[in-house]
Amino acid sequence: MSKNNPQAIRGTQDIFGADAEAFACVVETFERVRKLYRFRRVEMPVFEKTEVFSRAIGETTDVVSKEMYSFEDRGGESLTLRPEFTAGIARAYLTNGWQQHAPLKVATHGPLLRYERPQKGRYRQFHQIDAEIIGAAEPQTDVELLAMADQIIRELGITGVTLHLNTLGDADSREAWRAALVEHFRAVKDELSKESQERLEKNPLRILDSKDPRDRKFVGTAPKIDFFLSDEAKAFFKAVTSGLDAAGVEWVRAESLVRGLDYYRHTAFEFIPDEGSEAAGKLGSQSTILGGGRYDGLMESLGGTPTPAVGWAAGIERLAMLVGDKAEEPVEIAVIPISEVGNLRAIEVAQDLRNSRFSAEIFARGNMKKRLARADQAGAMAAIIIGEDEIASGQLQFKHLGTGEQSTLTLDEASERAWELRLDRDVEKFDSHMDTLEDAVNSLGDED
């Protein structure tokens, strides 16, 4: 922190310890669940030609107009560090002829970069998990995609978060609605907030979720999208909502949810913490945890043939803030050489244990007291102690750190004891898990 130590770039983070465990937990859960829904893994470049993003996302959006990390490479070409996944995946779909795999379900995760003012839950380099279904126009596609999002959030143990759902209709519906909104707000332009007066030109849909009371006054009476929806668009939305009900995904209608990027059509959604919930408190002023929608127009704006698609992305950091502390796994077996003479034997024993799939660590710093204390602190089930006597006899001291009981064993016997201890521990874990489940069920009964 002091002196001449180099500082990290603003808005970047060095994630470590419990935070890193929570981060990994999110990624692991995502990887596990995405396989249940049979999304295929893809790896994408972290940068693209600038036009990939500017054409896909829209020149006038904040992301493109002021948040991109763009630079010229040595060949004079304008490149941009990815601010999102969707545009790059769409580009890959076109350049690699992935039409042959349509409907294509893909998933990925990794870092994104946006030049923004950092805050809690908001960074210049942040990380997302991302899922897309390309080449499928059916509303069931949206349902499956959302069901997966819902399951990931549930399996992470996150509560107090609800799916907010809206439809923007097809291109014509959206245009007609937009025109009506502009007309509605232009009539009262002078009474709107300064921001919304600007939005009127750039992004009128955004006025709908303004928090300014001056704007809110006119939002209630603003024209509703439902009035402009074509019959097809209505039927599409109805199919999505009834599909979500069938899948058991809870949702609420959010008529003013519009999403910032130009490419959205039909379904638009965000998972948002309920007001006043614990989750909302943990996120600071950030609200959206996961967001996305249908982007049927995107492929065309990149020069491809019209291709329907839906997708979402979720902030790993934001999800990690909600999963609670994840402790690092304790070590199973501590290997303790008593003095330098035990060092080599300790290495042999530790390797043998690791080859048998036990986590093992050698504790060889400080005196005997410190070594055992450290082993204990690391959560070891048992310590294997190796001194001169043991090297002479070819046996080991095996100390159970729970009971303190210690015995002289061969390596094979020690390994066998380790298996028993692991089994005991797992059974115990299972029991306590069952107890908490039972308590939860009982308290549910009390409430009703």
Added chain:
RNA sequence: GCGAUCGUAGCUCAGUUGGUUAGAGCGCCGGUUUGUGGUACCGGAGGUCGGGGGUUCGAGACCCCUCGAUCGCCCCA
């Protein structure tokens, strides 16, 4: 990009209206019969008080600039 608050040992913080060698807890290292743990006790290392400049006889405390974090706006994951 705009507005506000904050920045003291690895971590969490205390430092009276500016006054002498900047403190605590935890952590770390060593020790309390040199082959044995989670407790207790003793000792030690570690800070030019985010950085730079200024006011003053004197600044961690006051002023300016800068960097960073946090909060609100904008926007978003």
